[in-house]
Amino acid sequence: MAKILIYNNGTDRMETYYKGEQEAMPYNVNRTLTVNEFRGSSKSQILWTDKRTMQSWNNFRALYGAPIFVGFAFKRCWEGGHGILSQHYAGVAFDVGQNLNSQKRDYMRNLARASGYWRYIEPEVDTPRWVHFDDRWIASGYPLTQFRK
Numbered sequence: 001m002a003k004i005l006i007y008n009n010g011t012d013r014m015e016t017y018y019k020g021e022q023e024a025m026p027y028n029v030n031r032t033l034t035v036n037e038f039r040g041s042s043k044s045q046i047l048w049t050d051k052r053t054m055q056s057w058n059n060f061r062a063l064y065g066a067p068i069f070v071g072f073a074f075k076r077c078w079e080g081g082h083g084i085l086s087q088h089y090a091g092v093a094f095d096v097g098q099n100l101n102s103q104k105r106d107y108m109r110n111l112a113r114a115s116g117y118w119r120y121i122e123p124e125v126d127t128p129r130w131v132h133f134d135d136r137w138i139a140s141g142y143p144l145t146q147f148r149k
Helices: 035-039 051-063 102-115
Strands: 002-008 013-019 044-052 070-072 093-096 131-134
Touching: 002 035, 002 051, 035 044, 035 070, 044 051, 051 102, 102 131
Parallel strands: 002 044
Antiparallel strands: 002 013, 070 093, 093 131
């Protein structure tokens, strides 16, 4: 069972959920992202993200129109080479499509750019075997939406 902290951008409050590995992430529509998929290889029993990121996932997944393999989303800073400024550590990034060929990954990357649901899509030269997109509000590190007024 994972403890999941969700920053609700609409209410400016943190929400706490307890979910099993095969359950859908909070705010997920049609069970397209499970806790296990969001966690990936992280060993943490506490995960975090924000409601806006979950809504971006829902919208992009509906636009894509097919299941999306998620290699991982959440990573703590010492897991897998991610530093304290990682968007994965902030809980707002996804690395997906590791099971796709390069043509399908290019399609997904271009769709992510055109969709407007993600603030940053990593270029193919940096992620040749997967697609990285995230919902950052700043260049790196934790999103600062709760501090905006």
